[in-house]
Each structure stands twice: as C-alpha cells, then as structure tokens.
Amino acid sequence: MIYEKAPAKINLTLDVLHKRDDGYHEVEMVMTTIDLADRLSFEVMNSNRVEIASENRFVPNDKRNLAFQAATLIKERFDIKQGVRIHLDKHIPVAAGLAGGSSDAAATLRGVNRLFNIGLSQEELQEIGAEIGSDVPFCVMGGTALAKGRGVELQPLSSPPACWVVLAKPSIGVSTKDIYSKVNLEQLNHPNTQAMIEVLENHDFKGICKHLGNVLQPITSTMHHQVRQIIQRMNKAGGTGVLMSGSGPTVFSLVAKEEKAERIYNSLRGFCSEVYMVRILG
Numbered sequence: 464m465i466y467e468k469a470p471a472k473i474n475l476t477l478d479v480l481h482k483r484d485d486g487y488h489e490v491e492m493v494m495t496t497i498d499l500a501d502r503l504s505f506e507v508m509n510s511n512r513v514e515i516a517s518e519n520r521f522v523p524n525d526k527r528n529l530a531f532q533a534a535t536l537i538k539e540r541f542d543i544k545q546g547v548r549i550h551l552d553k554h555i556p557v558a559a560g561l562a563g564g565s566s567d568a569a570a571t572l573r574g575v576n577r578l579f580n581i582g583l584s585q586e587e588l589q590e591i592g593a594e595i596g597s598d599v600p601f602c603v604m605g606g607t608a609l610a611k612g613r614g615v616e617l618q619p620l621s622s623p624p625a626c627w628v629v630l631a632k633p634s635i636g637v638s639t640k641d642i643y644s645k646v647n648l649e650q651l652n653h654p655n656t657q658a659m660i661e662v663l664e665n666h667d668f669k670g671i672c673k674h675l676g677n678v679l680q681p682i683t684s685t686m687h688h689q690v691r692q693i694i695q696r697m698n699k700a701g702g703t704g705v706l707m708s709g710s711g712p713t714v715f716s717l718v719a720k721e722e723k724a725e726r727i728y729n730s731l732r733g734f735c736s737e738v739y740m741v742r743i744l745g
C-alpha cells in the first residue's frame with residue numbers, strides 16, 4: 464500500500480490577461496499550498512481495473528473523479544496491465560476554489576508512478592497532469608509558484624513567511640467554467656503580480672497582504688451574496704489579507720498571530736458551516 468497527501472492551494476493573485484484561441488483564458492497567478500489536505504492510498508489489484516472509493520457524498524466514485532482519470536491515463540499511456548484500488552479520504556471542501564480534485568489527481572500521478580515503478584520525473588508528471596486540468600501541474604509541483612498560460616506554465620517562487628490561514632466556504636457550489644465565461648476584459652481591476660513576486664522574495668508579510676488580488680472575486684461575489692458577507696465578516700473580525708481563492712466561493716484571510724487567527728475563526732463559525740484554520744505550507 465502506498466500513501467500520498469494532496470494539499471489544497473490558495474491563489475494569492477489571479478489575473479486574466481485575454482481570451483485564448485483554444486477557449487481558455489490567459490492567466491497570471493501566484494498560488495501557494497496550505498496544510499488542508501486529502502489523503503489517498505493506492506493498492507495493486509490483479510484485475511486490470513481502476514477502482515476509487517470515498518466516503519464523501521459530494522465526490523463521484525467513478526470516471527468523473529479526477530483521481531480516477533489520472534490513474535487511467537497513466538495505466539493506458541504506459542500499458543500497465545495490473546489494476547489499482549484508490550481510497551480517497553476527503554478533507555478539502557468540494558468545488559471550493561481550492562483545487563481539491565486537481566490535487567487528488569496530482570497525488571494519484573505521484574502515487575501510481577511509485578506503485579508501478581514507472582520512473583517518471585516531476586516534469587513528466589506535470590505534463591501528463593495538464594491533460595487532466597489546468598491546476599494539476601501546480602499541484603504536482605506544490606510549494607509556491609507563478610502560473611502562466613492557461614495555468615500550466617510554472618515558475619517556482621519564494622514561499623510566504625509562516626502564517627495562519629483562516630478559510631470559510633459558504634454552502635454554495637461554483638462552476639469554474641461559468642465564472643470564467645462571465646469575465647469582461649474591459650472591466651478588470653488587475654492585481655500587481657510583479658509586486659507580489661517581489662514581496663514574496665523579501666518575506667514581507669504585510670506586503671503580501673497588501674498585494675493580494677483576484678479578478679474573479681467581483682464576479683463570484685456579485686452572483687453570491689454569501690461570498691460578500693463572508694468577506695465583510697472577515698474584515699470586521701480584524702482579518703488581514705482577505706481574498707477569495709480561485710473561482711470561489713471560499714474566502715481566506717492570512718494572519719500572522721495565532722490568537723488573532725483564532726478570533727477570526729471563531730467569529731466565522733456558526734455563521735458559516737465550513738470554516739478551517741490551517742498553516743501555510745508554501
């Protein structure tokens with residue numbers, strides 16, 4: 464049996480530059496991993512099948528699951544005759560803007576590579592990951608990175624200084640495709656990506672909080688008042704660096720001190736069913 468951890472990501476910046484000919488949007492975003500993770504196990508099966516099991520009722524237990532797709536892709540590409548049984552212990556909220564499914568796919572690429580001794584490099588796993596989804600290569604790489612193109616061209620960056628991340632996810636689902644389709648290129652309030660890269664290099668926590676920005680936040684928060692309410696509540700509770708992650712609806716706050724993070728966490732609980740307080744992994 465082989466085990467892999469699949470951490471969630473948050474977007475410190477998310478900018479959309481233009482619409483591409485392939486229908487995707489050209490993005491520029493800074494992402495970092497956090498200590499909120501799914502856990503996966505992988506076991507060889509003698510029958511030539513992929514099986515996936517998870518107790519989470521929001522996660523599909525069939526070919527719609529990105530971990531299932533990752534295992535199938537590797538098996539077919541490298542003509543592996545044995546099967547694999549995957550167990551997914553889900554902790555990352557689903558359809559939340561935290562790349563839970565993409566991180567499960569990335570963990571599966573790593574896990575199956577080890578299970579069958581295929582010997583693929585991290586770069587090769589990233590390339591295969593891009594066939595599954597735009598966030599998968601970053602999840603293979605982990606840490607902190609600048610992502611360009613449709614999100615698959617990666618450049619590693621310095622990680623943020625150790626801090627706490629308080630996250631709150633309202634009980635609504637958001638479709639990434641739907642949010643991207645509502646982008647109006649004339650109306651975007653672009654974050655300063657270069658400034659974010661510089662403050663990361665300088666380990667400047669206040670600078671990181673100052674330069675957080677996500678062009679998708681106004682779109683998702685206009686559609687869902689719950690996102691606006693959480694942003695307001697986090698700010699009112701004294702939250703520093705408050706931003707929506709990815710296409711949402713999860714909102715996070717970066718906090719340097721544990722007591723303050725606890726205060727924000729407590730003020731969100733009761734108001735919102737899914738609230739987490741975790742460390743940044745970076």
Ligand SMILES: C[C@@](CO)(OP(=O)(O)O)[C@H](O)COP(=O)(O)OP(=O)(O)OC[C@H]1O[C@@H](n2ccc(N)nc2=O)[C@H](O)[C@@H]1O
Pocket residue numbers: 474477486487488489490492559560561562565595596597598599612613614639640643708709710711
């Ligand atoms: C917004 C982001 C930010 O990290 O994350 P999430 O909110 O999903 O976590 C990503 O760009 C999401 O990546 P991912 O969820 O892997 O997207 P994909 O499966 O590749 O694409 C889903 C759909 O989103 C749209 N899409 C995605 C990426 C991109 N650069 N431009 C797009 O227009 C396309 O319509 C595509 O069909």
Ligand SMILES: Nc1ncnc2c1ncn2[C@@H]1O[C@H](COP(=O)(O)OP(=O)(O)O)[C@@H](O)[C@H]1O
Pocket residue numbers: 521522523527528529530556557558559560561562563564565567568639709710711
């Ligand atoms: N392993 C998985 N974990 C979570 N969701 C998955 C998984 N595989 C496929 N999905 C599907 O992908 C969709 C997006 O899920 P997720 O990756 O959690 O969101 P996001 O892209 O917003 O971070 C969900 O609606 C779910 O049905």
